[in-house]
Amino acid sequence: MDKKIYLSSPTMHGEEQKFVQEAFDTNWIAPLGPNVNEFEKEMAGYLHVGHAAALSAGTAAIHLALKLAGIKQGDIVLVSDLTFSATCNPITYEKAFPVFVDSEKDTWNMDPAALRKAFEKYPQAKAVVCVYLYGTPGKIDELMEICAEHQVPFIEDAAESLGATYKGKHTGTFGKFGIISFNGNKIITTSGGGMLLSEDEAAIQKARFLSTQARDPARHYQHSQIGYNYRMSNVVAGIGRGQLLHLEEHKALKKSIYEQYKEAFSDIKEITMNPLNPDGEANYWLSCMTIDPGCSVKPNDIMDALEAANIECRPIWKPMHLQPVFAENDFIQVQDGISVGEEIFNEGLCLPSDIKNTPEDMAKIIDIVRKCFGK
Ligand SMILES: *Cc1c(COP(=O)(O)O)cnc(C)c1O
Numbered sequence: 001m002d003k004k005i006y007l008s009s010p011t012m013h014g015e016e017q018k019f020v021q022e023a024f025d026t027n028w029i030a031p032l033g034p035n036v037n038e039f040e041k042e043m044a045g046y047l048h049v050g051h052a053a054a055l056s057a058g059t060a061a062i063h064l065a066l067k068l069a070g071i072k073q074g075d076i077v078l079v080s081d082l083t084f085s086a087t088c089n090p091i092t093y094e095k096a097f098p099v100f101v102d103s104e105k106d107t108w109n110m111d112p113a114a115l116r117k118a119f120e121k122y123p124q125a126k127a128v129v130c131v132y133l134y135g136t137p138g139k140i141d142e143l144m145e146i147c148a149e150h151q152v153p154f155i156e157d158a159a160e161s162l163g164a165t166y167k168g169k170h171t172g173t174f175g176k177f178g179i180i181s182f183n184g185n186k187i188i189t190t191s192g193g194g195m196l197l198s199e200d201e202a203a204i205q206k207a208r209f210l211s212t213q214a215r216d217p218a219r220h221y222q223h224s225q226i227g228y229n230y231r232m233s234n235v236v237a238g239i240g241r242g243q244l245l246h247l248e249e250h251k252a253l254k255k256s257i258y259e260q261y262k263e264a265f266s267d268i269k270e271i272t273m274n275p276l277n278p279d280g281e282a283n284y285w286l287s288c289m290t291i292d293p294g295c296s297v298k299p300n301d302i303m304d305a306l307e308a309a310n311i312e313c314r315p316i317w318k319p320m321h322l323q324p325v326f327a328e329n330d331f332i333q334v335q336d337g338i339s340v341g342e343e344i345f346n347e348g349l350c351l352p353s354d355i356k357n358t359p360e361d362m363a364k365i366i367d368i369v370r371k372c373f374g375k
Contacts, residue, residue: 002310006354008185016242033234049173051204054232058159058181058194063090065177069153075126082341083131102333109138118332132161135285166280188243190236253355254284264366270295290347299349316348
């Protein structure tokens, strides 16, 4: 069997263990402690955002963002259609209704024109949740302007785009709330974890309160609200502190992977790499490609060929409006009958983007893809 090549696996450097060891040495093995506090400060400092709450998952961060934005049973929330289910699942935890908004072709993210249309149909919508797919920032100014017109909070799902910037400012720091994830395959990882970001200090304090079972300040256990067990562990936060020291390096390596693919496929006119946003700098979390729909080679052919060589790859996220579980939910597209997200899903795939890939690994992947096109 060939050596396994991964899509995007964790890359540890050693400093992680130093911070974890500190947690063990001081017996701070709990969902609180010095690593948690320092990781929050260090991340807020890196991102230039006021405040951050370290949580057990990015999904937990989205859930708390919605709660803090006042989302209640029966509310409509406008959300990106082309994304991972974690972007919209927490809307349903609150018994609110996700309405899916189509993508644009320029960055693959929420289309401002579709968002406008969504507000025409649902002027009562209470919030917008927008993802930055595969690490490329969306048309943030336009999206935020529409949210401001309708006076609803803009919530950024920056789970995939940690370290990416738009007009010089980090994704996840524009909206009322932003969230990031440290799941196993993200650009930096703590094995599992996430953060909620905001300029609103009181809201972040409230998130810390809700994430630790909403205990009122009293000697006995007293609760006036329903809480959650969502806080990040001090051991996990130690891994995060070590990883954050290497985020810039990971970004540079991811960018180099993208550029190698782009160069290697430049003579195959049916292949287009995933788009970048000229108003920003992606973190290049995953390199993706689409194939012209008229071409006889299909994404499945490439995925089959890579998998046969023990190389991990992945389809594009299947749009939420096509998911059986969301069959009843509305989907807003700019032009009837044309779903940009569905086209990207049908035409695309995610290429192996592991920063530990050697030049030989990259050459092997590229060769397999090129052979699919008879090159
Ligand atoms: C990974 C991811 C999340 C969720 O993060 P977890 O930390 O795994 O809960 C949310 N949204 C998107 C788009 C993601 O890719």
